[in-house]
Amino acid sequence: MRLRILIAVTHLLGAGHLTRSAALARALARAGHGVTLVSGGLPVPLVRLDGVETVQLPAVQVLGTDFGALLDPTGRPIGVETLARRRAMLVEILSRCAPDVVVTELFPFGRRGLAAEFLALVEAARARRPAPLVLASIRDVLVTPDQAGKVAATHERIARLYDGVLVHGDADLVPLDASWPVDAALSERLRFTGYIDEGASIPPASGPRAGIVVSGGSSAAGLGLYRAAAEAARLAPDRGWRILVGQRLPEAEFAALGAGLPQGTVARARPDFRALLSGAALSVSQAGYNTVVDLLVAGPRAVLVPFEAGRETEQRARAERLAARGLARVLPEAALSAPALLEAVAAGLAAPPPGAHGVDLDGAARSVAIIEALAAEAAPRRRAHRTRTSLGSDALRRALDAAADRGRTVPFWWRDDDAIARTPALDTLLALSESHRVPILIAAIPALAEASLADRLAGAPRHRIAVHGLSHANHAPPGAKPAEFGPHRPPAALIADAAEALRLARERFGPSLLPAFVPPWNRFAPDLEDALARLGYVGLSAAEGAAASEIARVDIHLDPVDWRGTRGLRDPDQLVGRLVRRIAEHPGAPIGLLTHHRVHDAEIWDFLDGLLAVLAPHPTVEVLGPQNLFGQDQERPRPSARRTLDAPA
Known part of the structure; x- marks a missing residue:
């Protein structure tokens, strides 16, 4: 494969x-x-x-x-x-x-x-x-x-x-x-x-180990170590120093390091670094990932001066683990000076050479094997999902055919929640909508919305933006189900936030806005419902519930996301079964699909594609566009084999 x-x-x-x-x-x-x-x-x-x-x-x-x-x-x-x-x-x-x-x-x-x-x-x-x-x-x-x-x-x-x-x-x-x-x-x-293990193989040793190799990575982060090593080399020139500095260290700093030292003592990093380590009596270095792997392969005695500036904790943690196994000595960066380095070098040279370390260095080959195994494991799951979706589609098609035989219409509409910006997932959502000619009511969060969202939808007039709360903030007390507009807050605060949400939505979305209210988590206090019309909202959409008294309400019935479990696709058989029951038990009642494009995985996209491929073209299905949901646009298209409201001109 x-x-x-x-x-x-x-x-x-x-x-x-x-x-x-x-x-x-x-x-x-x-x-x-x-x-x-x-x-x-x-x-x-x-x-x-x-x-x-x-x-x-x-x-x-x-x-x-x-x-x-x-x-x-x-x-x-x-x-x-x-x-x-x-x-x-x-x-x-x-x-x-x-x-x-x-x-x-x-x-x-x-x-x-x-x-x-x-x-x-x-x-x-x-x-x-x-x-x-x-x-x-x-x-x-x-x-x-x-x-x-x-x-x-x-x-x-x-x-x-x-x-x-x-x-x-x-x-x-x-x-x-x-x-x-x-x-x-x-x-x-x-x-x-x-x-x-990134490095090259090590040539056979040609003699006893000798000299000290100092390294500090490719950036200027090792400058403190280089300076201490250069000064130590001036104090103890007989140690056989070779200080390799990073390619990104400025030339002026490079020249200053070598001042007063024999030519070649300070040099730029080179591709045969591991070969130099294999012949060195001692390595002095930071404790970066690749340097440590080089040390484990080449096997010199080692003094580690881990990089600890800012909040960096990585190198110190790695260095101490190696020191605990007798594979290195640690000189904290805060204690670094030429005398301290010379003391650590003397102790390192006097220590016994490191023995067999037993650390797993086969990461490249094993990474390849793991990736291959995961890919092979995923393939049959995808095939099985496609099979289950196909079987569910057959059951849905039979239910639609039965409704058509009885002369019934099945109204269908689509709402998508939590939009804040143009993203690849939003583009996928809109492409799926266009391919099946099903417009969407897109519930956007006004306080979080970016200009890219309105810009993207300005060119897609069949889709409209609804008001998805104010900032999608959870104001419920601990232990209660999350809600932004729930009964836990004073009615005046709910009304004020709903008014501010509508003001922001009008400002940010312009003509793309359909002033319908979609409460986050589909939860809201009953006191808010009748106030929405007075604030200027034309409709309300939540989870299935009782009809509103003063404002048009159109609710959703099917959400494919398994929120309480995997957060992936719910069982497709259960989803289709719920649709089939709704068609049979509530003839002529609208069916609302709810999606959340920002969290969809491939299985959810596949399910939606298959679901829409059955629903949208069926002659008994009436696709409702956003403007038709709350009585804002009563103009209906000319009769055709496929009934689609809010169709393009």
Whole structure:
């Protein structure tokens, strides 16, 4: 089985994320798969990408550890236009590659500043039919989150959008919960691969180990280590120092480091780094992922000075695990100086050489095997789903035929909730609507809505926007079902928020607005219902309930999302059974379909496609457009084999 695989990675400070992703891409390519790697960071000359199609996005970087301030290659802040272009490129690449597997490196556990583009990619992937597997790829140790909300958001995205998480580490050395909270749901998705060994093979030793190799990664983050090592080399020149600095260190700093030292003592990083390590008596380095793998393979004595600026906890955690196994000594960055480094070097050289470490370094091959197994496992599930949907469609078709035989009409309409912006999922929703010629009442959240939503729907007049509460905030007390307009708040507050919601909706949506009220979670206080007409609303739509006294009400009856369980597709047989019963037990009554495009996975999209393919063209079905729901547009189309209200001219 040859797979098409898309890997998206953006490195911001060093090159470790790109190096690891490139090694995974090469391993997949060697196994015969077609791989496209999309890089969003600065180009790195020493990273090998042979056999892999590469695409470079407009590059971003950070300075220091301010990961919230994204900069372009010249050091200027990234503009919204550049970020929009990156998002569009990712979605276009997805469409062009049509991958079987999509891998996002670090996201959603990190790269929150680029969440919009990663979500655009993943949501577009989930909307494809058939949908690719979506996997996260993370290193052994993550930055420990400082807010519970970050953990909750990450876990929600994993549960909703991802099929698995590849952890490129050895759980016996560092379990993931040493740096990140792991609950039962996340634990089920974790797949430990072992460490990915990026480096080349080591040539046979030609003599005893000698000298000290100092390294600090590809960025300027190792400058403090380089300076301490250069000063230590001046104090103890007989140690045989070789200080390899990153390619991105400014030339002026590079020249200053080498001042007064023998030529060649300070040099740029080089591709034979691992060979140098294999002959060194001691390595002095930070504790980045790829450096540590190099140390485990090459086997020198090691002094680790983990990078700890800002909130960085990753390298210290990894270094201490290695030190606990006798594989390295740790010199904290805060204690770094030339004398302290010389003391650590002396202790390191006097220590016995590291023995067999037993750490799993077969991560590249095992990652390939895991991806292949997950893809093979998913294939029959998709086939089984299509079979079940087809059988359910037969039952629905028979119910519609029976209604037609009795001369009955089956009115049908569609509402979609929680819209806030134009996204790939919204485009998929509208494309599905157009392909079946079923217009949608799109319930948008006024306080959260972006201009892109109104812009997108301005060109789609058959669809209209309804008012989905004010900000979709839950005001229910603990233990109660969530509600924004529930009976837990004073009636005056409910009316004030409903009035503000309508004001914002008119301001933001203009002619696309149909002033109908759709309460979040389909819950509202009875006192609010009669007040809506006085506020200027023309209708109300919620879950199935009693008719309103002063305002037109049209409710929904079928929601395909399993909100209390998997958050995927409910049992298709039960969904179709509910439709069949409604058609039989409520002849002539409208049937309302409710969807939530932002959370749909491939199975839900498939189900909707199959459902609409049966309902929309059936001669007994009357498709109701949004303007026909609340008596706003009584003009009806000329009779035809298919009754469709709000049809285009």
